[in-house]
Amino acid sequence: MKLNNVIVRNQDVFKRVNLTIEAGKIKDIRYVEAECSGVNADDFLLTPGFVNGHLHPNQLFDRRFLDHLSLPELLHKMHKQVQKTDDDRYSEAVFVLMDAVRCGATSLYSVASNPRPVLKAYKDLGLKGAVSCFFNDQWQGHGDAPKQTDYDRIGEHFEALFAEQTERIKVHIGAASIGSASDALLCCVDRLARQFQTKVNMHISEGLAQVNTCLASRGKTPVRVLFDLDILGSHWNLIHATSVDSKEMDLIQEAGASVILCPVSNAKTGVGMPPILELMKRDIPLCLGTDACSNNNTNNILNEAYFASLLQTAHHCDPQALPPSILFQWLSETGLKMMGLTQTGKIAVGEPADLLLWSLGQGAFVPLAYKNFDSALIYNAPDLKPHTVIIDGVKVVENYRFIPREEAAIIGMANKNSAKFAWKLKSTETYPINNNASH
Structure with missing residues (x-):
């Protein structure tokens, strides 16, 4: 060519x-x-090409019925018992990945508690990137907790998922949040990441509510939990980090961990803004992600860079707070490194x-x-x-x-499979607020 x-x-x-x-x-x-x-x-x-550093391909069908909710409310409504099939999840993933690529993402970093439909969508569409498989063994929010999981079984499950890794699609591991993972599970996830030489992804300190719940249940903040367990390291990618203090940023820097920023999602759910300039002063690697259709609602990674720039300019009253040169670095070079890829993200022979x-x-x-x-x-x-x-x-x-598959067919499949969930829009249920806030 x-x-x-x-x-x-x-x-x-x-x-x-x-x-x-x-x-x-x-x-x-x-x-x-x-x-x-x-x-x-x-x-x-x-x-x-750009890196979309954080995607939830399995949350397309939550788009729009979660608008105007706080994060705890959003999580409660989203996690209400609905039997999604793997076909549902696959149709969500195909649409979201197509949408993200059409917006300029050539490498996509996804997370999923049920990753197989997502992995299939990557392969069927001929895309590249990484999928982080989430494991959870508790829940401090409202509703039913996940069943306690045998940690040996988690190892077997991840080994089977890791076997689906290809040269173009990496398989990583993680947990949804501090509120969904016991200390034992966090150590298990870290051990498996080291064993398989892969990355760990986890939402962390996504608003003060999550931090306060962690303080109440564990006596320390989320970053300190990871650091004191002696598991936080350069293989950890911390997602959101809107409510970390200066000492926690020092711990992240000391550990060599990275942070994935999702400014549109954070603004829409009202969890605040991460201390981006303070993270930058510590040379903590940063990249951008669109998060989920349930709380963004787009998959446009370039829009994420635009929003990050505007928010930092307004917050610091400084139009040069976050220049395009830095944003393009996050959209390419550092995003690729955080996926564990060796390409530089530059136009070079x-x-x-x-x-x-x-x-x-x-x-x-x-x-x-x-x-x-x-x-x-x-x-x-x-x-x-x-x-x-x-x-x-x-x-x-x-x-x-979009060339790999007819766009009209992708949209039609998503519309057809989502129709059975339309009743959620009419729900008048109230949502008990628990201060654990992550997803």
């Missing part, structure tokens, strides 16, 4: 290049113009050809003469989608159309 006369950013200069892709990798980059003298609406901007083509004919790029396209991508994020998405040298989106 050849991409001719496309525009790329090299440091602070936009250049024209001819790029050759072979065997899924970038084979050659030849400069046509060292600095673009002019651009027009027929041109295409080429960027690295020898790198996997995970690429996005943006039509400069879109209105968001006007005035074209100003260039500064990175700014347009971030600050016009709601108006933009990539014209073409390439994963490992294969086009999966072209002319804004």
Whole structure:
């Protein structure tokens, strides 16, 4: 495959290049113009593909009936006993993954307590990334607790799931939250991660309510629980972390752990904002994720970067608090590292050809003469989608159309399977509030 006369950013200069892709990798980059003298609406901007660092593909059918709820209320309603089939979960996952890819994600980092339908969706669509398999043995929220699980059985279960790992799809482990995992389970998950040399994902300190519940039940905050168990390390990815204090940030830094930020979800559920600038000062690796359709409600990772920038600018009264250069680093390089992948997320010879083509004919790029396209991508994020998405040298989106499977069929399957849950919208049930807040 050849991409001719496309525009790329090299440091602070936009250049024209001819790029050759072979065997899924970038084979050659030849400069046509060292600095673009002019651009027009027929041109295409080429960027690295994005990483969506946190997705719940199995929560599509919770979209919209959980709006305007606090996180404890949302969790109670979402976890109300409904018998989803694996076909339901598969149709959710196919739609969510398609939607995320159409928004520019070429690597997708998902979590699921029932991961097999998600793994099948990845494989059937020819996508890449990682799926973290969640295990839980308690619940401090309202409703029934999961049955206590034999930890040897957890090991056997994860070993079977890990056997489904491929070169393109990594299988990781985790727990939904501190409130859903005993100390024994947390140690079990960590032991399995070390045994299989994989990553651990867990929602943590997602609002003060969760922190207060942990203090009441365990006598310490969530990060301190992990640190005192001597399991927190560089293989841990902590999701949300909106309510961590300065000492906890020091512990995260000391352990070499990473944090996945979900600013839209955090704002929508009212759990607050993570201390992003304080995390950055400690050089804690950060990336972005869209979270779930139940609490975002989109799968648009570029919109996440836009929202992160706006929130930090407003909070710190500083328009330079979170510049596009940092956001693009989170969308590519650090996100890939947090999945345990070796690719750099850069447009370079020898790198996997995970690429996005943006039509400069879109209105968001006007005035074209100003260039500064990175700014347009971030600050016009709601108006933009990539014209073409390439994963490992294969086009999966072209002319804004998803190629691996007919979009209308994916949407139709999701609509059909979700119809039986419509009664939830009419529910007038009240929700007892328990201060454990995670999902």
